[in-house]
Amino acid sequence: MQEQDHRGEGGQGQGARTQKQASSVGEDRAILLGFTMMAFSVLMFFVVGMTTVKPYINSRWEENSSCVLQQTAILERWVDCRGVSSMPCLTVTVYLNGSADGVFLHLDEESILGPITVKKCSRAGNCQLSHEELHDEVKNVENNLTGRQGSTFPCFSSRKPYLSHAVLRRKYTLSRTLFGLLWPCLMLVGGAALVGLVKLTQWLGRLSSRLFCLKTRALVSTL
Incomplete structure (x- = not known):
């Protein structure tokens, strides 16, 4: 036991x-x-x-402004697309806050961070697309904007260092x-x-x- x-x-x-x-x-x-x-x-x-x-x-794009669409154009010379391919450059010129001086309008801030030629382009397309698809995409954007010449819409501007540029929307926001x-x-x-x-x-x-x-x-x- x-x-x-x-x-x-x-x-x-x-x-x-x-x-x-x-x-x-x-x-x-x-x-x-x-x-x-x-x-x-x-x-x-x-x-x-x-x-x-x-x-x-x-980011310097803190000023709420109003843009008036002036004109759009596609440059003959294609520009570099993030080192992957080339793409057509769509330039969009707007009047900022009723001023008579035209500035380049961009979709967001990324288009302005490239070379001088790219800084004039409104947006950076999908670089993985073919040249025909890139051209059709930019052409459709131009056709949609052509019918809106003279229209006013909100945008963002910066005093320095991008006095001759404006963006349609901010990519980097507080939220x-x-x-x-x-x-x-x-x-x-x-x-x-x-x-x-x-x-x-x-x-x-x-x-x-x-x-x-x-x-x-x-x-x-x-x-």
Whole structure:
């Protein structure tokens, strides 16, 4: 009987140690996952900062203006399309805020960041399309704008350094910047919360063990 009791106690002790080891491995994996999430969030912050936050901060297209369509034209010489192919250049000239001086209108800010010739182009097409498809796309845009000559529509202008340019819409806005920062923030908070919960669980486990030992000692001393 005593041997069976010792075997039972040994089996219970071995099971407790196995359960504790499995719990420790799971906690270590959870902590590793949390730190990995935080590391990836830092990398995402860097990528979002370079592609979204920095262009938004450096953006100078903050003035709401009114543009009056003056004329459209397709240049004979095709321009480089992001180093992939070439495309026809559609120039759109508008009057800005009732001024008699014409400025070049662009779809967004990306068209102005290219070479001098490309800065006159209204928009950058899909560079993966064939030359015929690119020409048809630009021609359709020109036909749609030709019937709207003299019409007024809202646009954005900049005092410096793009005095002779205007954009129809802003690509880098506050809402897009905040949306881009949302995902790395969630990953950072999730990783930190995961590590914090594991550490809290470990601390509560140690505290429970200490309280159990104190109660056991107190019970033994009373006996």
